[in-house]
Amino acid sequence: MRPSFVAALCEAAAKDPRIWLLCGDLGYSALEPFRDTFGSRYVNVGVAEQNMTGIAAGMARAGKIVFTYSIANFPTLRCLEQIRNDVCYHEANVKIVAVGAGFSYSSQGYTHHGVEDIAIMRALPGMAVVSPGDPVETTLATRAIIDRPGPCYLRLGKAGEPKVHTSVPAFELGKAIQLADGEDLTLITTGTMLKDVVDLSMRLRASGIASRVLSMHTVSPLDVAAVQAAAHETAAIVTIEEHSVVGGLGSAVADVLAEMDGPRVTFKKVGVPGRLYHEIGSQKFMRQLLGDVDAIARGTVERARAARAQK
Amino acid sequence: MSPTKTPPKAALPELVELARQIRAQSARMVHAANASHIGTCLSMADILAVLYGQVMRVDPARPEWEDRDRFILSKGHGAAALYSVLAERGFFPREWLRTYCADGTKLSGHVSHYGVPGIELSTGSLGHGLSVGCGMALAGKGDGRSHRTFVLLSDGECDEGSIWEAVLFAPHHKLDNLVVIVDFNKIQSFGSVKEVLDLDPFADKWRAFGWAVREIDGNDCAAVSESLATLPFEAGKPSVVIAHTIKGKGISFMEGQLAWHYKSPNAEQLEKALAELGVSK
Numbered sequence A: 001m002r003p004s005f006v007a008a009l010c011e012a013a014a015k016d017p018r019i020w021l022l023c024g025d026l027g028y029s030a031l032e033p034f035r036d037t038f039g040s041r042y043v044n045v046g047v048a049e050q051n052m053t054g055i056a057a058g059m060a061r062a063g064k065i066v067f068t069y070s071i072a073n074f075p076t077l078r079c080l081e082q083i084r085n086d087v088c089y090h091e092a093n094v095k096i097v098a099v100g101a102g103f104s105y106s107s108q109g110y111t112h113h114g115v116e117d118i119a120i121m122r123a124l125p126g127m128a129v130v131s132p133g134d135p136v137e138t139t140l141a142t143r144a145i146i147d148r149p150g151p152c153y154l155r156l157g158k159a160g161e162p163k164v165h166t167s168v169p170a171f172e173l174g175k176a177i178q179l180a181d182g183e184d185l186t187l188i189t190t191g192t193m194l195k196d197v198v199d200l201s202m203r204l205r206a207s208g209i210a211s212r213v214l215s216m217h218t219v220s221p222l223d224v225a226a227v228q229a230a231a232h233e234t235a236a237i238v239t240i241e242e243h244s245v246v247g248g249l250g251s252a253v254a255d256v257l258a259e260m261d262g263p264r265v266t267f268k269k270v271g272v273p274g275r276l277y278h279e280i281g282s283q284k285f286m287r288q289l290l291g292d293v294d295a296i297a298r299g300t301v302e303r304a305r306a307a308r309a310q311k
Numbered sequence B: 001m002s003p004t005k006t007p008p009k010a011a012l013p014e015l016v017e018l019a020r021q022i023r024a025q026s027a028r029m030v031h032a033a034n035a036s037h038i039g040t041c042l043s044m045a046d047i048l049a050v051l052y053g054q055v056m057r058v059d060p061a062r063p064e065w066e067d068r069d070r071f072i073l074s075k076g077h078g079a080a081a082l083y084s085v086l087a088e089r090g091f092f093p094r095e096w097l098r099t100y101c102a103d104g105t106k107l108s109g110h111v112s113h114y115g116v117p118g119i120e121l122s123t124g125s126l127g128h129g130l131s132v133g134c135g136m137a138l139a140g141k142g143d144g145r146s147h148r149t150f151v152l153l154s155d156g157e158c159d160e161g162s163i164w165e166a167v168l169f170a171p172h173h174k175l176d177n178l179v180v181i182v183d184f185n186k187i188q189s190f191g192s193v194k195e196v197l198d199l200d201p202f203a204d205k206w207r208a209f210g211w212a213v214r215e216i217d218g219n220d221c222a223a224v225s226e227s228l229a230t231l232p233f234e235a236g237k238p239s240v241v242i243a244h245t246i247k248g249k250g251i252s253f254m255e256g257q258l259a260w261h262y263k264s265p266n267a268e269q270l271e272k273a274l275a276e277l278g279v280s281k
Helices: A002-015 A032-037 A049-061 A080-088 A117-122 A135-147 A191-206 A224-233 A249-258 A283-290 A293-310 B012-033 B038-055 B076-088 B094-099 B129-142 B161-172 B202-209 B221-227 B267-277
Strands: A019-023 A042-044 A065-071 A094-099 A128-130 A152-156 A177-180 A185-189 A211-215 A218-220 A236-244 A266-272 B070-073 B149-154 B178-184 B212-217 B239-244
Touching (some): A002 A019, A002 A032, A049 B129, A080 A094, A080 B129, A117 A152, A117 A218, A135 A152, A177 A191, A185 A191, A185 A224, A185 A293, A191 A211, A191 A293, A218 A249, A224 A236, A224 A249, A236 A283, A236 A293, A249 A266, A266 A293, B012 B076, B012 B094, B012 B221, B012 B267, B038 B076, B038 B221, B070 B076, B070 B129, B161 B202, B202 B212
Parallel strands (some): A019 A042, A019 A065, A065 A094, A128 A152, A185 A236, B149 B178, B178 B239
Antiparallel strands (some): A128 A218
16 A cells, blocks of 8 residues: 555655655655655654644645655654644644554554554544555545545555455545445445455355445545445445444444434444453454454344344 | 844834733733633733734734744743734734633634634644744745744743654754744743753753754843844754743732732732733723
């Protein structure tokens, strides 16, 4: 995702002189194409995320489109109040980019796990929270957030994520992309889990469960219509995210479902449990914290069938 | 950036009078709203008077004028004084000051920009303003513009690590279009600076970080005016004025008293204060 982001940013910066990039002394083997081409609009501010974010707000006030870049929680939680006051309250045109979504830096330890960022960033008014599912979506998302005035948070994996989209999909912030359809279940995911969820959908189909797959690349503003449609048109909904179950995509979807009239759709959130954990290992290993996703999906379909049978 | 001599706009007696009006208005506002922070408004009144009366290139008729000098009150709790000087300079009607902190007002107890001409940045949480000022200065340099950015800090605010991130940043990027003034009134929120977290040797710290430093009596309009007459102090360096001030300056029973960080003058105290300032109620 990272190379796709940098390529899209360079492409945009070539056309738009308002685009600046600030980094917090991270971006080795990633940001060089921007630095080397647009050196006068690139600043490594040092290991100082609060300052980076304040500077970005000040530059945005002077008409710039300013990207801040760092990894995991550094450009978000470390400088959260600068984001809230200096960026969001002033509707500043600042685009915050974090690489290392979820467990992308898994074995680096707890400090490097970005598993609460969606919850916290989506609580901020006016902040678009964008979490693309593959390199293709990353390119499209980068272009889209440049075109959208105001604060945005772009949550990326690392490098080497597989392409899920075989062609370029229509992309609009706040509009989910549907990758498969079926009536038994809707799988809604965001960000780095997209490939796993598409694979899950295919395994389910092989065993007779037809699922709709939605890439909810924008968690805020959420595609409420897509969630409501899934609730009406499919028997169950499972959200899957490499993020805490507290306040993330699952919570956003649950908010929509809880306010809907009529019979309840069977619903399950899959994510990192909202408890302190001490596991350390590879991304695959860490994803075990989400539970047995196949079994949860199948179990949710069973629950939906049982609920229908009772009616 | 080459040094620019700013022609004096207001003569010294006018600056002193403007400072007196800032003090009186702030006292009236804080009294009417039963609000806090009169002490900080009084310590910085002379600095604001010189900035808005003489130094800064601003146009109340064009608050968004691209080449205006920018001012950030990073110590956002001094809002009443800033609103007062903006009203005095005609950025918005004086009547607005009567709504300070009232239901439906635009003028909150800590600085808010929304709908308030002349306010560049909402502040109130300490340690934010200097970074934003660095961003404005950096963007100005990038665009080849000649405007300056002035940031007023409190002393207590310099406890915040984020201030020192920005203090490191500005000289590294040669932001000589950035001017910091520290309202060094020696009293912070819950004790004296000496007791809570000593800043001394304060000027040496700024110098060591690469700033051009001046120390002045910040309650002397002539001294403030003289210090800001030629900017930057040194080409290629950001400038900082360490303004030694007295918290509560100008109202005898508030001077040097921590309590007036919190207390609001009652009607009798307001009357006494205004009498001392030599203005009518």
